[in-house]
Amino acid sequence: MPSMTSTWLRPLAVALAFLCCAAFVPSQRITYMLTPVMQDGALRAVQIDLTFRGQGDGETNLNLPSEWGGEEELWRGIAALTIVSGAEMRGGQSVSERVLTHAPNARIHVRYRVIQDWEGVPPAGRNTYRPVIQPTYFHLIGEAALATPDLHNATPVRLRTRGLPRGWSFASDLEHPGLTLGHVWASVTVGGDYRIRRAADGATRVAIRGEWSFSDEAFTAQVAEIIGGHRRFWGDRSSPYLVTVTQAVSPDPGHISIGGTGLDDAFAFFATPNVDDAPITRTLAHESFHTWIPGRVGGMPREDEAAHYWFSEGFTDFYTGRMLVREGLWTPQQFAEDLNEMLAAYAQSPVREAANTRVVADFWRDRDVQQLPYQRGRLLAIIWDARLRAQGRVLDEAMLEMRARALAGDPLKAAEMLPVVLESMGLDVRGDIAGYAEGGARVLLPEDVFAPCGRIVTREAAVFDRGFDVAALQTNNGVISGVDPQSPAYAAGLRDGMVFVRREAGRIGDSEQQLTYVVRDGDQERAITYYPRGRSTFTLQSFEIDEPLEGERYAQCRRALGGL
Helix, strand or coil: CCCHHHHHHHHHHHHHHHHHHHHCCCCCCEEEEEEEEEECCEEEEEEEEEEEECCCCCEEEEECCCCECCECCHHHHEEEEEEEECCEEEECCCCCEEEEECCCCCEEEEEEEECCCCCCCCECCCCCCCCEEECCEEEEEHHHHCCEECCCCCCEEEEEECCCCCCCEEEEHHHCCCCEHHHHCCCEEEEECCEEEECCCCCEEEEECCCCCCCHHHHHHHHHHHHHHHHHHHCCCCCCEEEEEEECECCCCCCCCEEEEECCCEEEEEECCCCCHHHHHHHHHHHHHCCCCCCCCCCCCCCCHHHHHHHHCHHHHHHHHHHHHHCCCCCHHHHHHHHHHHHHHHHHCCCCCCCHHHHHHHCCCCHHHHHHHHHHHHHHHHHHHHHHHHCCCCHHHHHHHHHHHHHCCCCCCHHHHHHHHHHHCCCCCHHHHHHHHHCCCCCCCCCCCCCCCEEEEEEEEEEECCCCCHHHHHHCCCECCCCCCCCHHHHCCCCCCCEEEEEEECCCCCCCCCEEEEEEECCEEEEEEECCEEEEEEEEEEEEECCCCCHHHHHHHHHHHHCC
16 A cells, blocks of 8 residues: 555656656757868868757756866867857856856857867877877767767757768768767767778678778678677667777887777777787677676766776676687687786786775776776686586576666666676675675686686796886887896897897787897897796696597587587
């Protein structure tokens, strides 16, 4: 029987809902019109004409890009901001806010230019989230380029272009149907000399520029395969998805760099042209899975988001490997190689046992700290999945249950919901979360965690040491210095004064793979090959596949790794 309180609250709730809906006019539309600004045949800026209907009280805030993805003062990429019609503008409470005064529900036209507020071309080694305006193309991420009126997130939005030079292409996930203001920030828009390719599924597009070691067609097909596998996992229908691939430039021709960011229904890659498709495949598989984790399984907290990265990044990394094996894009051996690279980095991390509070404080400032939640979360997911498999269940069930609860309105955030769901499956992980994810204790994998594929081997290994001063190399125009006379590098012939040319073999962080550096010694080039082993040791875990892995044993292993 309903109480008296609930009886009188019901009409009040209806009245409040009516007032809320009355304030929001769903029939209005926000329009972004993009126009390239050319000078002597080269792109100089992108003009954006923003039109919308203002608030009913005669005052609407306009928010400029501010901070995102470790970038600050993004408003510096906005120039010549003016009101064309419908309102007057004054400064707001912050440098990235403007206040527009106007007649109630007035139609407002704002114009501004997006410029590149930094010098040069996209550099290797970092993701270029700020607007990229180059003579023959532009690359804009919504968080860094789009000013947004302070209206309801469900307000419909459309994106249009005009004045594209002859031969230019254009692509944006803001072209996808059903677009609203809430989608604008996590978007990417490109134009210029990109090549636009559409996959056989009709929904996946790739915008790519420059020359690569792989063909546009092969890459597009692989993108569609990865995204299609993820949708099948979650039981989702096919829907539009855009991947952009932009070249980054390094002064060192041997330097390999790849990075990017996952968005709502898109991914923006930045990579040096010498990268092959393998690391791009892995990065895409990781970022594509972010479409669901964490946003569709409970989401993240508004404050101290990095405290939950052990789940959002670590579990996404776990499913990166799982889904690549499941879709046949990785063999068990490739899975092991990828995991072993992470295990070696984790074992040698100088912040391996830092508490989660350090992750919150330094995630965007320290690369070692940045890797920690990826490593911890992935290892915990491996362990918990093995425990569930021992009970005849699988971690996938927990992910699907979390999504169902989130859709049903469960208020818990993803990392808070996970232990609740796992407990309902008979697995108590709260102690693991407190000790490992939050407390910083080292995570060690059990020997049989990947049975029947192979085993985890734990042993002592030499620390990775190049044998010379790497920091000095980067600040001394490539001249090698600080070579340790007791190091394998010295024994192989490396000397102070040689000039670094490129790395031809080896993997940074792995002391058990030979490094080969090509150096200039006087007027000649030499190849110096050695094992980069330091004098101290550390405890290293690695996943060793049982050989031969064939027939039914191979199928069993693939089922275990792929969660089949």
